[in-house]
Amino acid sequence: MAILNATAVTLSIAGESMAHSTSCSFTINRDLRDSTTKGSNGWGENLSGLMSWEMSGDSFVDILAGDASYKDMVNALIVGSAVTVIFDLDGATETYTGSALITSVSADAGVEDNVSFSVSLTGSGAITVA
DSSP states (O other): OOOOOGGGOEEEETTEEBTTEEEEEEEEEEEEEEOOOGGGTTOOOEEEEEEEEEEEEEEEOOTTOOSBOHHHHHHHHHHOOOEEEEEESSSSSSEEEEEEEEEEEEEEOOTTSOOEEEEEEEEOSOOEEO
């Protein structure tokens, strides 16, 4: 069994890996369409509906970072255009790539703590699995 070390998993936004990343996630969802009828005998029935996906990441803030930084994420959110995102599970042999809009960016700065930020993205269109 080859269990993947999560340190190898990366999130890239607009061609750059998130600087000082501490975590990232990728979720695919499928909505269901209710198809319950009187003949369903009290059981709910469903059909497949639309699919959607999201990615998110957490990083430390580094004002000198050249990679996907807090400032880059805020600017991309303000501009509102789609960015290409890649969720890389193990160094480019298993990747999930798509176009997404940044839906939120938040920063957290506790007393005597590392300043960190989170970014959330919602996919627009299909995800490519490679």
